[in-house]
Amino acid sequence: MSVVELGRFMDDLADASGRAILPFFRAQFGLDDKAHGGAPFDPVTEADRAAEVVMRRMIRDAFPGHGLLGEEFGSERLDADCVWVLDPIDGTRAFIAGLPTWGTLIGLRKGQTAVRGMMHQPFLAERFFGDGRSAKLRNAAGERALRTRRCADLASALLCTTDPRLFAAGEEAERFQSVQARVRLARYGTDCYAYCMLAAGQVDLVVEAGLKPYDIVALIPIVEGAGGIVTSWDGGPATEGGRIVAAGDPRLHEAALRRLSS
CATH class of the missing domain: 3.40.190.80 (D-Maltodextrin-Binding Protein; domain 2)
Incomplete structure (x- = not known):
């Protein structure tokens, strides 16, 4: 798969996970606490699980030899050369409060190096993505390059x-x-x-x-x-x-x- 095709596939993952998540945002949904033994509240929602299920299915179909590591459903083939690392809703506390400071994290690790990543916020229609050499934001205004600012102290x-x-x-x-x-x-x-x-x-x-x-x-x-x-x-x-x-x-x-x- 070429770099362009890989980028399109990550967009497809973002599209599919967004469709799975958005019906739950600012709505009534099931909520569980993954914490045990008096640990701090660690919520998981139906939306988390639905989004990870659909992304895992797409990755298995497209890349049967790749590994998978996700927050909700564990790991598969972590010894593979390429491993997809997924967090369907990073910021679940914000999600359940109706605040839009959450996102779907889609990462690809080759060996021990993170080589590509995307943060998709479907409610705001924003995608931040990069490959370690460049990074961009795509939203309703179009697409632009990202650059950190100077701050010495x-x-x-x-x-x-x-x-x-x-x-x-x-x-x-x-x-x-x-x-x-x-x-x-x-x-x-x-x-x-x-x-x-x-x-x-x-x-x-x-x-x-x-x-x-x-x-x-x-x-x-x-x-x-x-x-x-x-x-x-x-x-x-x-x-x-x-x-x-x-x-x-x-x-x-x-x-x-x-x-x-x-």
């Missing part, structure tokens, strides 16, 4: 994180607070949108912890394609999730790492 930065309460009490929370205390502005509840806004030059820094591969793989090629950097807190690869820091400017990334890894 924490004091000038706009920081996003999904929820500061998700950092483990103790050292992890303290390291995050050491960064947050020094930025110009911090915003919460952004989920996958934070990374896309970073790629679009609206946000400078994203710091999170406790991520799974399906939370981040699709976003790495978008951020990197727009000129940004995504790593773990110790500066290593981000594809396995965990503690993640993304920045639009290498100087800002270095400044954040000094506080997150100390």
